[in-house]
Amino acid sequence: MSDMPGDTGLLAGRRGERSGAPRDAGPAPEECSIVTRGLTKRFRGGQVAVDALDLAVPGGSVFGFLGPNGSGKTTTIRMLLGLVTPTAGTWELLGRPMPDGMTAVLPRVGAVVEGPAFYPYLTGEANLRRYDAADPAADPRTATARIGHALERVGLTAAAGKRYRAYSLGMRQRLAIAAALLGPRELLVLDEPTNGLDPQGTREVRALVREIAAEGTTVFVSSHLLAEVEQMCSHVAVMRTGRLVAQGTIAGLLARETVRIRVETPDVAGAAAVLAAAGLTGIRAGDGEADAELGAEEPERICAALVAAGVAVRGLGVRRPSLEDVFVGLTGEGFDVDG
C-alpha cells in the first residue's frame, strides 16, 4: 500500500519539538475516513482517558490503533461511534462532521466493539437473520442474499447451519464481523478483534481483515499487540496513557530506524576497519563481533570487502528494525507486546 497518502512516519503532538521530526502534515482530511482534532474524554472523577487526540485515518488503509490495555483505545472508538460523548474536540467520519452526520454516516460504518450478543442455540445464519431483522434500514426481501453474502465474505458459508455454541473462537469472531458487514460498509471499526483468540483464530481474523481491506473498505482496528498490527496494517497510531505517541504508515515509521549490519568474527579489529573503509558509520566493536549502520550500502558488498581483506567471517547478519524498535526510539521505553 505504498500509494497511501502520507507515506511517511509522523510524530504525534507538537511538531518540531523533537529534532529531526518530519514536518509532513499527513493525509489531507478529505482523503480520510476518520479525522479527530483535540478529541478528549475526561470521565467523572477526573480521569482523562483520551487526551487531545489528533487522528488521520486515510481512506483504504488498514489502520492499527495500538496501545497497551487502558491507553484509551476503546474510549476513542466509543466516541467515534457516538456511544460516549467527548469532553472536548471534534471528529469526522467519512468526511462528515460528527455527531451531526451520525444518522447519515453510521449505516456506512460497520463496527464490532463489544462482544456481540449471539444466541448459542441458534445457528450462525439464524443469528445473522436476527441481526438483519433488527436493522430498520435493511430490506427484508433481500435478507437471504445479504446474509448469504456476509457469511461468504467471512468464510462461514459451510458452517452457516451449525449452532453458534459449536463455533470455535475464531468462527465466533468472524460471525461478529459478518454481522458488521451485513450492509455495504465503507469503514469497518474493530475493537481488539483477536482478543482471547487462539493462534488459529488470530490467523483467520487477520486474513479476513486483509481481505476486507482488499475489497476497498477502510479498516480501523485496535490492538494491544505490536506484532499483530505490524502483520495486518498499513498504518498505525500508537496510544500511551490516553495520548498519541506516533502515527503514520508502518513503512514510514520503520524507515526512521537504522538498519545495522553485524559481523561475527575472531578478527573484530580487522572487521571494524573494513566497515570503516566502506564508509559505514556507528561502528561498534564487541566481543567476537562488530556492527555498523548499513545505510544505503549493500550487505553483499560489505561481505565481499571483508573476504577480500582476509577477515575471517563466522556470521553476517542484517538487522532490520521492528515496530517495537521504533517505539522504543520514540518513547524511550519498551512496549509491552503481550499487553
Ligand SMILES: Nc1ncnc2c1ncn2[C@@H]1O[C@H](COP(=O)(O)OP(=O)(O)OP(=O)(O)O)[C@@H](O)[C@H]1O
Ligand atoms: N466509564 C468509565 N468511567 C471511568 N473511567 C473509565 C471508563 N471507561 C474507561 N475508563 C478508564 O479510561 C482509561 C482508558 O480505558 P479504555 O478502555 O479506553 O482503554 P483501552 O486502551 O481500550 O484498554 P482495554 O484494551 O483494556 O479496553 C482506563 O484507565 C479506564 O479505566
